[in-house]
Amino acid sequence: ALVVGGGIHGAVLAYKAACRGLKVLLAEKQDFAAANSSNSLKILHGGLRYLQNLDFRRMRDSINSRREMMQFAPHLVSTLPCALPAYGHGLKGREIMRIAMLLNDLVGLDRNRDLAPASKLPAGHTVNKAQCLEWMPGLDPQGLHGASVWYDALATNTERLVLEYILGACDLGARAINYLSLESLSPDGQGQLQALLHDHHGDRDVSIRVEQVVNWAGMRFEALTGDHSRPRAPMRWARALNIVVRKNLFPHCAAALEQTLDDRKRMLFLVPWRERYTLIGTHYLEQDRDVPLFPVGKDHLRALLDEINALYPDAGLRFSDISFYHAGLLPVERKAAQSGAAQPALEKSAAIVDHARQGGLENVFSINSTKYTTAPQVAEQVLKRLKNPSAAVGATLRGEASSSPAPESERDCYLFDKYGQRWHRVKPYADAHADWLDEDRTLLHGEVHYFIREEMALHLEDIVFRRSDLGSAECPSMKSLNQIAQIVANEYSWSTEKTNKEISKVLRRYAPLESAALAT
Numbered sequence: 001a002l003v004v005g006g007g008i009h010g011a012v013l014a015y016k017a018a019c020r021g022l023k024v025l026l027a028e029k030q031d032f033a034a035a036n037s038s039n040s041l042k043i044l045h046g047g048l049r050y051l052q053n054l055d056f057r058r059m060r061d062s063i064n065s066r067r068e069m070m071q072f073a074p075h076l077v078s079t080l081p082c083a084l085p086a087y088g089h090g091l092k093g094r095e096i097m098r099i100a101m102l103l104n105d106l107v108g109l110d111r112n113r114d115l116a117p118a119s120k121l122p123a124g125h126t127v128n129k130a131q132c133l134e135w136m137p138g139l140d141p142q143g144l145h146g147a148s149v150w151y152d153a154l155a156t157n158t159e160r161l162v163l164e165y166i167l168g169a170c171d172l173g174a175r176a177i178n179y180l181s182l183e184s185l186s187p188d189g190q191g192q193l194q195a196l197l198h199d200h201h202g203d204r205d206v207s208i209r210v211e212q213v214v215n216w217a218g219m220r221f222e223a224l225t226g227d228h229s230r231p232r233a234p235m236r237w238a239r240a241l242n243i244v245v246r247k248n249l250f251p252h253c254a255a256a257l258e259q260t261l262d263d264r265k266r267m268l269f270l271v272p273w274r275e276r277y278t279l280i281g282t283h284y285l286e287q288d289r290d291v292p293l294f295p296v297g298k299d300h301l302r303a304l305l306d307e308i309n310a311l312y313p314d315a316g317l318r319f320s321d322i323s324f325y326h327a328g329l330l331p332v333e334r335k336a337a338q339s340g341a342a343q344p345a346l347e348k349s350a351a352i353v354d355h356a357r358q359g360g361l362e363n364v365f366s367i368n369s370t371k372y373t374t375a376p377q378v379a380e381q382v383l384k385r386l387k388n389p390s391a392a393v394g395a396t397l398r399g400e401a402s403s404s405p406a407p408e409s410e411r412d413c414y415l416f417d418k419y420g421q422r423w424h425r426v427k428p429y430a431d432a433h434a435d436w437l438d439e440d441r442t443l444l445h446g447e448v449h450y451f452i453r454e455e456m457a458l459h460l461e462d463i464v465f466r467r468s469d470l471g472s473a474e475c476p477s478m479k480s481l482n483q484i485a486q487i488v489a490n491e492y493s494w495s496t497e498k499t500n501k502e503i504s505k506v507l508r509r510y511a512p513l514e515s516a517a518l519a520t
Helices: 008-019 048-053 056-072 094-107 129-135 158-171 298-311 375-383 397-401 410-432 445-454 460-467 478-492 496-508 514-519
Strands: 002-004 025-028 077-087 125-128 144-155 175-178 180-187 193-199 204-210 213-215 237-245 254-261 264-273 277-286 322-331 351-354 364-368
Touching: 002 008, 008 025, 008 158, 008 375, 025 180, 048 056, 048 094, 056 094, 056 144, 056 158, 056 375, 077 094, 077 129, 094 125, 094 144, 125 129, 129 144, 158 175, 158 410, 158 460, 180 213, 237 298, 254 298, 264 298, 277 298, 277 322, 298 322, 364 375, 410 445, 445 460, 445 478, 460 478, 460 496, 478 496
Parallel strands: 002 025, 002 213, 025 175, 077 254, 213 364
Antiparallel strands: 077 144, 125 144, 180 193, 193 204, 237 277, 237 322, 254 264, 264 277, 351 364
């Protein structure tokens, strides 16, 4: 199987297919998790929002997927209390929400099955007004009765979670290659498919034969469906925008704040992030797929900032408080009203296109999906359509590494917390180059060597944004960027001009923000 697209969905499918004995090649045009999979609120949610429509099937898909991710990579996922203030006595009142919390727990009765004690999610409950104001100071106390509290999971590093699935697939014999794009696909006359791929790193074409192809290329979904399928109506897309601010507004929980603005209800989540920050979103705006996502314009960032300050005036956020932002493209519901809506309606479920049924190539499937959390469940649906998968035959990453020695030193514990059972693979590099590359002591010199030699990091952006936590909250210092860039330059024999270009690419990601100007 050729899996096209190295985001969370392609990564999970590659891992599950490898577990079932399939030979897998995962091809990603950019770097792994470089698009939508690195641009989210980082919450692995159990589908509480679907309860209002009694959509129990989607709730179960979310609960099962969340549990699977928490079990697969517990070092990258933590429990997250979430709170919704209760005003009045309507649907969002404390009495009704107490029933909703009970129903949510009943639907997710098996939410903690096979999870380690530290990963288990407590039952939902409600808190009184005083407790609510202690957790969320500055809320309007008028009509406030308390808050509903439920528990979801926070992916502390969504990019490394993608990579963990990819590395797990490779441990089971799969091949994964970044900066490798599918250019064309055609029948080879012998019942297989001829795939022409382009290696962007080596600037060369590669032709291979494959039995089946899964196109899971995110916003490139349409570009790779043009074989001989019947024409389909052009898809519409919405840009999802989140921001990171230098204020830890709610240290104890993620807050769901709702208010009617301009005759429409808006809910924003404020998520505690890396101890000093808050991650806030999501704002949606319909956007053409061909318009570059980055950098996002200052006016769009200010629009989200204005919404937050209207919902929660006590935040008192200024533009200078924004330290980072995320943006991704999600499919708009086909039946939704035409563009121009303030908040476009997104597709609710994954769409699986069998090209043979559309008059196209045999054994080619295109999948368009929206939710990071439900990747494991959608992957199972796709596996049922593929040829020759056996019962699960591959050992999981945890089982494969369970015999590794326990960490003892402070540095080893740091590696274990960051890489889980894979820490012993990083250890030789960390032992050989043990100096820190930043003042906050979040990245070792040796980790950069590991990223390059073991995790296919080819560019400075790959390391700053997707292999490490360095750029996830704000622009790194120029000292750190220069040090890392020099390590990569030595590995790949970059010229001074090439090294400077790599640094400039990283800084452009922060272009609209004042921190980028300071760093430059």
